[in-house]
Amino acid sequence: MLKTVEIWCLSLGALLLSMLLIAAFIFTTGNSPSEVFHSLYRGAFGSWFSWQNTLVRAAPLMLTALCTALPARVGLIVIGGEGAMVVGGLTAAITGIAIQDAPSFMVMSAMMIVGGGCAGLWILAVGALRHYRNVNETISSLLLNYIAIAVLNFLVVGVLKDPATLNNPSTYSIGEKNMITSIGDSSVHWGLVYGLVVCLAMWFVARRTTFGFAADVTGGNIRAARLVGLPVAKIVLLSCFLGGAAAGLAGVIEIAAIQGRANSSLNAGYGYAGILVAFLARHNPLAIIPYALLLGGIQASGGLLQRAHDLPDATVAVFQGIIFMMILSSEMLYGRIKFLQPKSMIS
Amino acid sequence: MTEQPILEALSICKQFGDVRVLNNISLKLGRGTVHALLGENGAGKSTLVKCIMGYYRPDDGQLLFEGREAQIVSPEQATALGIGMVYQHFTLIPNMSIAENIVLSRPNLPAVINWPAEISQLEQRMGEMPFQFELRRSINSLSAGEKQKVEIIKQLLLNAKVLILDEPTSVLTPTEADEVLDKIYQLTRDGKLSVLIITHKFREVMKYADDVTVLRKGEYIGSAKVADVDPEKLAKMMVGEETLTQAPSRASHKNRRCVVQIDKLTVNNEQGLAAISNLDLELYAGEIIGIAGVSGNGQKQLTEVLGGQRAPLSGQLRVNGQAFGASRREMVEHQFYCLPEEPLRNACVANLSVADNIALRKFDSPAFTSMKWIVKRKAIRDFALDLIQQYKIRTAGPEQNIGALSGGNVQRAVLARELAQALSVLVVSNPCFGLDFKAVADIRARLLEARNQGTAVLLLSEDLDEILELSDRFFVISGGQLVYQTTPQEADLQTIGRYMGGH
Numbered sequence: 001m002l003k004t005v006e007i008w009c010l011s012l013g014a015l016l017l018s019m020l021l022i023a024a025f026i027f028t029t030g031n032s033p034s035e036v037f038h039s040l041y042r043g044a045f046g047s048w049f050s051w052q053n054t055l056v057r058a059a060p061l062m063l064t065a066l067c068t069a070l071p072a073r074v075g076l077i078v079i080g081g082e083g084a085m086v087v088g089g090l091t092a093a094i095t096g097i098a099i100q101d102a103p104s105f106m107v108m109s110a111m112m113i114v115g116g117g118c119a120g121l122w123i124l125a126v127g128a129l130r131h132y133r134n135v136n137e138t139i140s141s142l143l144l145n146y147i148a149i150a151v152l153n154f155l156v157v158g159v160l161k162d163p164a165t166l167n168n169p170s171t172y173s174i175g176e177k178n179m180i181t182s183i184g185d186s187s188v189h190w191g192l193v194y195g196l197v198v199c200l201a202m203w204f205v206a207r208r209t210t211f212g213f214a215a216d217v218t219g220g221n222i223r224a225a226r227l228v229g230l231p232v233a234k235i236v237l238l239s240c241f242l243g244g245a246a247a248g249l250a251g252v253i254e255i256a257a258i259q260g261r262a263n264s265s266l267n268a269g270y271g272y273a274g275i276l277v278a279f280l281a282r283h284n285p286l287a288i289i290p291y292a293l294l295l296g297g298i299q300a301s302g303g304l305l306q307r308a309h310d311l312p313d314a315t316v317a318v319f320q321g322i323i324f325m326m327i328l329s330s331e332m333l334y335g336r337i338k339f340l341q342p343k344s345m346i347s
Numbered sequence: 348m349t350e351q352p353i354l355e356a357l358s359i360c361k362q363f364g365d366v367r368v369l370n371n372i373s374l375k376l377g378r379g380t381v382h383a384l385l386g387e388n389g390a391g392k393s394t395l396v397k398c399i400m401g402y403y404r405p406d407d408g409q410l411l412f413e414g415r416e417a418q419i420v421s422p423e424q425a426t427a428l429g430i431g432m433v434y435q436h437f438t439l440i441p442n443m444s445i446a447e448n449i450v451l452s453r454p455n456l457p458a459v460i461n462w463p464a465e466i467s468q469l470e471q472r473m474g475e476m477p478f479q480f481e482l483r484r485s486i487n488s489l490s491a492g493e494k495q496k497v498e499i500i501k502q503l504l505l506n507a508k509v510l511i512l513d514e515p516t517s518v519l520t521p522t523e524a525d526e527v528l529d530k531i532y533q534l535t536r537d538g539k540l541s542v543l544i545i546t547h548k549f550r551e552v553m554k555y556a557d558d559v560t561v562l563r564k565g566e567y568i569g570s571a572k573v574a575d576v577d578p579e580k581l582a583k584m585m586v587g588e589e590t591l592t593q594a595p596s597r598a599s600h601k602n603r604r605c606v607v608q609i610d611k612l613t614v615n616n617e618q619g620l621a622a623i624s625n626l627d628l629e630l631y632a633g634e635i636i637g638i639a640g641v642s643g644n645g646q647k648q649l650t651e652v653l654g655g656q657r658a659p660l661s662g663q664l665r666v667n668g669q670a671f672g673a674s675r676r677e678m679v680e681h682q683f684y685c686l687p688e689e690p691l692r693n694a695c696v697a698n699l700s701v702a703d704n705i706a707l708r709k710f711d712s713p714a715f716t717s718m719k720w721i722v723k724r725k726a727i728r729d730f731a732l733d734l735i736q737q738y739k740i741r742t743a744g745p746e747q748n749i750g751a752l753s754g755g756n757v758q759r760a761v762l763a764r765e766l767a768q769a770l771s772v773l774v775v776s777n778p779c780f781g782l783d784f785k786a787v788a789d790i791r792a793r794l795l796e797a798r799n800q801g802t803a804v805l806l807l808s809e810d811l812d813e814i815l816e817l818s819d820r821f822f823v824i825s826g827g828q829l830v831y832q833t834t835p836q837e838a839d840l841q842t843i844g845r846y847m848g849g850h
C-alpha cells in the first residue's frame with residue numbers, strides 16, 4: 001500500500017518540479033509563465049473541444065506506450081513502438097484494401113488480427129534476437145523503426161500508391177464503410193475505448209495472473225527464473241509480442257479511424273512519445289492511461305501555444321523533455337525518503 | 348589497555364523505517380589489535396560498520412577517531428581519514444585491472460590521471476604488501492580468494508590505518524582463510540594496522556582476535572578480551588538462553604532406490620573450457636551425498652546444470668528413470684529442487700518482496716491460483732507469513748523487498764522456500780554460508796530431516812566439516828572430475844587433502 005503512496009508523492013513532486021522548470025523556460029522566451037500555463041490548460045482540457053482533441057491523441061499513446069512497458073517488465077528496453085505502429089497500420093491497410101467488399105465487421109476484425117499480429121511478430125523478432133543471439137534490443141528495435149518506415153515509404157510511392165493522392169502519397173482507401181466510427185456526435189472515435197480496454201487488460205495480466213508474476217521474476221533476475229524452471233524464452237517472447245501487437249493496434253486505429261489509408265501519418269511520432277509515457281508510468285499499464293492523457297493534452301495544446309504566444313512549435317517537445325528528465329531523476333529517490341517507507345509488522 | 352583506542356563508537360542508534368536496527372551500540376577498537384564483532388544473522392553487524400564508514404548516517408551517537416570526534420558522512424571521507432572496509436559482497440569493478448581499481452577508489456582523484464606514474468608508484472609499494480599481484484591483471488581473471496586478497500591490499504594501498512572486514516572468510520576455503528588472517532594478524536602486531544572483523548566462525552575469533560564485542564538483535568550485549576572467553580560463553584552471549592536445534596539421528600532405509608542418474612556429463616564454463624568432464628553420479632533416496640572440494644573445480648557448473656541455469660554440452664540426466672530437462676513441470680513432477688549459492692544473485696529477485704520470493708516455486712500451483720491463471724495474493728502472503736515465523740526470518744514484513752534483508756536472512760528465506768514442500772531430490776550448494784551457528788544447526792537438522800523422510804540430497808560444500816557431519820558418503824571433486832570416494836567414518840583427512848589439491 002505504502003509503495004503506491006510513495007509512487008504518487010514522488011511522481012507529483014517530479015511533476016511540480018518540472019512545472020517550475022518549464023516556467024523558467026517560458027520566462028526566458030519573454031512570455032508570462034502563468035499565461036502560457038493557462039493556455040496550455042485551455043488547449044488541453046479547457047473545453048469539450050480541446051478534450052476531444054486530447055483524447056484523440058491519447059488513444060494511440062496508450063497503445064504505443066505498452067510496446068515499451070510490457071517488454072520492460074521482462075527487463076528489455078524496447079523503443080520500437082514507432083516501427084511496430086507502422087507495420088501494424090501498413091499490413092492492416094493492405095488487408096483492408098484486399099478484402100474491402102467483405103462485411104465491414106469482418107474487415108475490421110481481419111485488420112486488427114493481421115495488423116496486431118504482424119506488429120507483434122516484428123517486436124517478437126527483437127526479443128528473439130536478444131534472447132537467442134544477445135543482440136542489444138534497444139538498438140535493434142530502433143533500427144527496425146527505420147526499416148519499417150522505409151518499407152512504408154517504398155510502398156506508398158510504389159505499387160500501393162493511389163494516383164489520386166498527389167501531395168501526400170498514400171495507399172488506396174480501405175473503403176468508407178469499413179472505418180471505425182466516432183463515439184456519439186463527438187470527434188472522438190472508438191479507438192480510445194480500444195486503448196483503455198487494452199491498458200486495463202494488460203494491467204490485470206501484469207498484476208494478477210501467473211504470467212504477470214512470471215514476467216516480473218524474469219525481468220527481476222533471469223537466473224532465478226531459470227532456477228525455478230520458468231519458461232524464460234516463452235515469457236520474454238510473449239511479452240515482446242504483446243507489446244508489439246498493442247503498438248500495431250495503434251496503427252490499425254490510425255488507419256481505420258482517421259486516415260482510411262496508409263501514409264506517413266503512421267510515423268508521426270506516436271511511437272516515440274509512447275516511450276516517454278511508458279517511463280512516466282514506470283511501466284505500469286494502468287498508470288499509462290493518465291500519463292497518455294497528460295501527454296496527449298500537451299501535444300493538443302501545441303497549436304494554441306504557437307498562435308497565442310508566438311512560441312516555436314518545438315516548445316511542446318521541450319516540455320515533454322523536461323517532464324521526462326524530472327521523472328527519471330525521481331527514480332533515484334525511491335526508498336530514500338523516510339516517512340514514505342513501509343512500517344514494520346512483525347519483528 | 349591504557350592506551351587510547353584508535354576508533355571508538357559511542358551509543359550509535361540506527362533505524363530503518365521504524366525498525367530499530369541498532370540501539371545504543373558502543374565499541375572500542377584498540378590500536379594494533381584485532382577486534383571481532385559477533386552476532387546472529389540480522390543482529391546489525393553490517394549496519395554498524397556501515398555507519399562507521401559513513402555509508403549510512405546514524406540517527407544518534409558519536410564516532411571518535413584517534414581521540415578526536417569525527418563526522419564521517421561518506422565512505423570517501425572515511426577512506427581519507429584512513430578507515431577502509433572490505434564489504435560482505437565484492438565491490439571490485441570486474442572488467443578493469445587491479446591497478447585501475449585501486450587508483451579509482453582513491454579519494455580526491457585528480458581530473459586527469461597520470462597512469463604510468465600511478466602504476467609505477469603502486470608497483471614500488473607492492474613489496475610491502477602481504478599478497479603479491481601483477482597489477483595489470485583484470486579482475487575477471489581472479490578467483491574468489493584472489494579477489495578478497497585484492498580487496499584487502501586495495502585498502503592497505505589506500506593507507507588504511509583501520510581495516511574493517513565484513514565476513515571476509517565466507518568466500519574462502521579454510522586454508523585460504525588462515526593464510527589471509529595470518530597475514531593480517533602479523534600486520535597488526537607492529538601497531539600500524541587495527542582490524543575490526545565480522546565473522547560467524549568462533550575458530551577465527553579464538554585464533555586471531557584480541558577483543559570481541561557481541562550484538563544481539565540490535566542491542567549491545569558486551570565486550571571482552573578473547574583470552575577471557577571460550578566459544579561456549581560467546582555462543583551464550585550471542586543467543587542468550589535459547590537452545591540449539593538438535594539434529595535428528597539418522598534413520599536407516601532398507602531398500603536403496605536410485606533416484607537421479609548423471610551419466611557422462613560434460614559442461615563448459617563461460618570461457619568455453621571444460622569445467623566438468625564425463626562426470627557420473629547416482630543419488631539414492633534417503634541418502635546425503637557430499638561433494639567436497641576447493642571452490643572453482645566445477646561445483647558451480649554442476650549446480651547450474653542441475654538447477655536448469657546452464658545447458659550441458661553432453662551427457663544425460665535421468666530422474667526416476669526419465670530424462671530430465673529441468674523444466675518447471677518436471678521439477679514439480681519429480682519434486683526436484685536445487686538451491687545454489689549466492690542466493691541474491693542466483694535464487695531470488697532482489698526487488699520483489701519477501702513474500703513473492705518465498706512463493707517463487709508455488710505461485711502457479713492450484714493452492715495459490717484461482718481459475719488456473721489468477722494469482723491469489725492473499726494466499727501468497729499467508730504462506731509467507733507462516734514460513735517467516737517458522738524459519739525466524741528477520742524482516743519488516745512480507746512486503747519488504749528481499750534485497751533489504753541481511754545476508755543470512757536472505758539465505759533463510761530461500762531455504763525456507765525450498766524446504767517447505769515434499770522433496771524427493773534436493774541439491775544444495777554451501778547452504779550455511781553466512782549463517783550464524785544457531786541457524787547452521789537449524790538448517791543442518793532440516794537437511795537430515797529431509798534425508799530421513801527419503802529425500803535424495805546432493806550437498807556441495809567447501810566446508811569439509813559440514814560434509815563430514817552430514818553426508819552418508821562423499822566424493823572429492825577436482826578439475827571437474829570426481830576423483831575420490833569415501834564415507835565420513837572411513838575418511839582420512841590427509842588423503843582427502845591430497846585429492847582436493849589435485850593429487
Ligand SMILES: Nc1ncnc2c1ncn2[C@@H]1O[C@H](COP(=O)(O)OP(=O)(O)OP(=O)(O)O)[C@@H](O)[C@H]1O
Pocket residue numbers: 363368386387388389390391392393394395741742743751752753754755756781783
Ligand atoms: N537498507 C535497509 N533497509 C531496511 N532494513 C535494513 C536495511 N539494511 C539492513 N536492514 C535490516 O537491519 C537488520 C540488520 O541487518 P545487518 O545487515 O546489519 O545484519 P548482520 O548482523 O550483518 O547479519 P548477517 O550476519 O546476516 O550479515 C536486518 O534485520 C535487516 O533486515
Ligand SMILES: [Mg+2]
Pocket residue numbers: 392393394435513753754
Ligand atoms: Mg552482514
